[in-house]
Amino acid sequence: MLKKQIPLAITFITGVIIVITFFIPHPPFGRLQQDALTWYSVIFGFTMLLGVDSLVRFHYRKLRRREKGWWFSIIFYGGFLLSFITGVVSEVRFGDAFKIGSSFMYFYNTILIPLQSTMFALLAFFIASASYRAFRARNIDATFLLVTAVIVMLGRVPVGYMLWHKLPNLTSWILNVLQLGPMRGIMIGIALGTVAMSLRLILGIERTYLS
Amino acid sequence: MNGENISFWEKLGKIDRRWIFLIIGLVVFIPIAFGLRMTVHVSPAVKSAYDTINRLPEGSVVMISIDYDAASMPELQPMLKAILRHCFDKNLKVILINFWPLGLPIGNQGLEEVAREYGKVYGVDYMNLGYRPGDIAVMLRMGTEIRSVFYGDIKGTPLDSLPMMKNIHNYDDIAVVVGLEAGSMGDYWVQYVNARFKQDMILGVTAVMAAGVYPYLQAGQIKGLIGGLKGAAEYEKLVNHPAFGHIGMASQSWAHVVIILFIILGNIGYFMERRRKRGL
């Protein structure tokens, strides 16, 4: 009862109420959606502790047992403390961690941004290796994939224009017509699938999360 | 299957991906390191953006909105610099504004760099408003009075103590707004500022976004559209100052060609292998 029925009831009631409030602007219903979002983010704030706890303990274990590569866990702790402390200090001093001149912004720009953009830029290499491996005319479907990919790739750089001056036009036709149709279909499918899943959740048919 | 049976052609289908990484790295590196350039054809959308600024009388005010951060910097920073060169060359006054707090240092760095090139003076020829939270609300309130949102500039200097700001109060005093966009802020500029205040606008956007904002140009809501590194290169050509856009475009083109060559090699390898397997 406590472990199964009540959680199912909570889901059902919350779900139904929020769906209904979508159609009723009159207070207090109109504001419930907003309130639920606020609640959501407050709960999220607490669960973040679980994440921090899991990670800190994971590295603590490694350190204590002197597992292979244990000293990298020290690096992890260093990074964690660096961003956490500068963040709190900047918030307290400037009221916003992202103020120019705050220590947090300084570390953000000089360490975090280079790391983020370099990691992101790995994609330039991976998109090349993936193209080489995947775009092979193994069968008719793969050939379609290959052909549009190559046309669009060429159509977007000056070389494509030099090869055939209509190529950019063909590229935009492919993007606006051939690409848009199926993408719309996929989106409609996802949206309908989401609604069906939501109904299953509200009705308590789908209950993976409650096990 | 042992290695001896595989012909050279078949090996083309099994290149270690690290060779691909190396070659991609090189074709991007070489044009940048040696300043190789690419000939660029100017598209009507960029020409129209250029003409809009080019027509402005000396002393007119151009507001440039920095709505991107480090991730889109490779594409949008060359655009910012080319436009700033155009403005300073024509003796236009420039106001920078930010809607992405993390773009603040990036925009300021570009502004100061180009201003130094042209010997422009802060507060007289150009200034930076900085960032205020509130997105659309900030845009709208600037329609009546910039000072109602920006009490001071990026360093906190009161606006009235900057000579160029004396007669600048709202969009009526700004000739063109240039939005450099990596997200949805460009839509807000068009839907709110252009629509409500009939403000002339130009958008510079990342390559991925270009197709999405093209309808604004068709509908005449924006005067010009600069898309991606290619657009930046075109603008550089128009201001006669080929810089990073051109170099970047060379890297870009060669990288595309190399990827396509690898796809072709992969297919040759694949068909050779298939032929051998059928022959057996």
Add this chain to the structure above:
Amino acid sequence: MILFILFSTITVKAFDTPNDGGGSITIKAYNVPETVKKALVYRKTEGDTTYTFAGVMSILSYRYVDANSTIKNGKPYYYRVDFYFPDTVISVESDSPGIAYAQWYDKTKTSSLIFLIVFSTLVLVFIQLAKKDPEGLYIRKIPALDAIDEAVGRSTELGKPTFFVHGLLGITDAGTLAALTILRRVAKKVAEYDTPILVTNFDPIVMTASQETVKQAYTEAGRPDAYNEKNIIYLTYEQFGYTAGVDGLMVREKPGAIFLQGYFFAESLILAETGHSVGAIQIAGTTAKEQLPFFVAACDYVLIGEEMLAASSYIGREPVMLGSVKGADWGKAFLMGVIGIGVVLGTVGAILQSAGNGALMNVFEKILAFF
């Protein structure tokens, strides 16, 4: 003289903003000459002697919605709009005060309501039918889901661990919920084969839900003692930090099977290419349509969009679940019917209109307006 004409033709109306929860008044101007440069709105209420500035009216739609926090429901507010012309300023007062109040039903959402009722009814009816007659229910093959057992099996044969990589969105995303269903299946197989599993998380709530899911799966497989909470780990709350962490784990642990499930962003291809380089069988699934092409290119099996959302029905094969899928399919048919009718009407209407008959076009426009 001209001024007089201008003055006399412009009218301003203030009324309650429809379909809202109150606290807002809409001001609309009519017959405004096109030469207007800007229009400023001022407000006053009972007891005020002067007008206070309220905001700037759009000079395209000539509409301003005043939702200032001081506006109270049921209280009259008077408005004045100053229209700025190149050579003059004209002030017009609203002919009657605007009074804000809250509505009980949002009329703009009628189409959603109708569709919601149709769709829910279809799903509920088919669930009931499925309960009565579980025979004859069918679900088409989804190869990526069939491949789960094979992938875990191969991983076991090679003596390698199985990886389950969650996407970046939280549990509010339908894709994440579907990923948990798939995780349950994977974890059950892993428990049966007694092979190691590692689940990486970006979101702490998904992490706790994953722990519950895996624990349950181990219990179902009859091996609750083998469950180890430490195998479901949290990595970090930064997109590319997560990517770096997962990549590092992949090259060090060399998994035999990798499941990339949930909502991914640009990191999709970085993960999939690294996974491929360590020789793992990869089964991806996402509702992020922008990332599907990369998964299709780099992974062995991919659950495309809705296929992922149907996973729970496919894996569980419970009649009620299959019934809901059938209901959703009928919903699809209904939607396609509506689109189809729209297309036919639109096409015929366009042809007729060019032939001089606009009547059908009007019907069509009405249907379009419904959405």
Add this chain to the structure above:
Amino acid sequence: MHISTNPWVWIAAILTLAIYSFLYKDNPFYKFAEHLFMGLGIGYGAVILWYNSIIPRLWNPLAHGTSPSRFYLLIPVALGLLALSIFSRRYSWLIKYPLAFYMGAVTGFSVPVSFEAYIFEQAQGTILKHSMFSNPWLGISNIIMFIGVITTITYFYFSKHHKGLLGKSARVGIVYIMLAFGASFGYTVMARISLLIGRMQFLLHDWLGIIK
């Protein structure tokens, strides 16, 4: 050549190279950058989350607010505390309560939003409007697109055998999907190369000073 003398630029450059070294193979430099990155990321996340959600949405209303309804905020606090029950072996099942609330909220939000933002928007875009026939080529293009939408939806038809007309339609749908995926892939290449160009620029300009 003007090599940078700014130590922060050196740190950024070394981290950049450390990440790139991963392309060759896993190594201690990458491991260093990776662990630093994860540590920074979690600290950053905690700070951002705390200051964007807990302080403005919970602390400020409770500590400085006046509205009586602010005490409702104690409910999510209670639910949040229940989530911490996972630390206890005996009461860990209490986590189901916040999860149940989450699920209810998810479904509540996603149902109407799915209709408004996806289904109606996409359906409306697909219905051919008068203006879409302004010239024959445009008309043909729009019909091609319309077929793409419909056949793709039929591919996602689960409860029937893909045979006969449905089978043929679903088959066409797959072809469309492949064409679309190829186009999306090709379209993204440019943006991804730009990212590398940006990093190269940083290394060669900001750090080594080889280029102007």
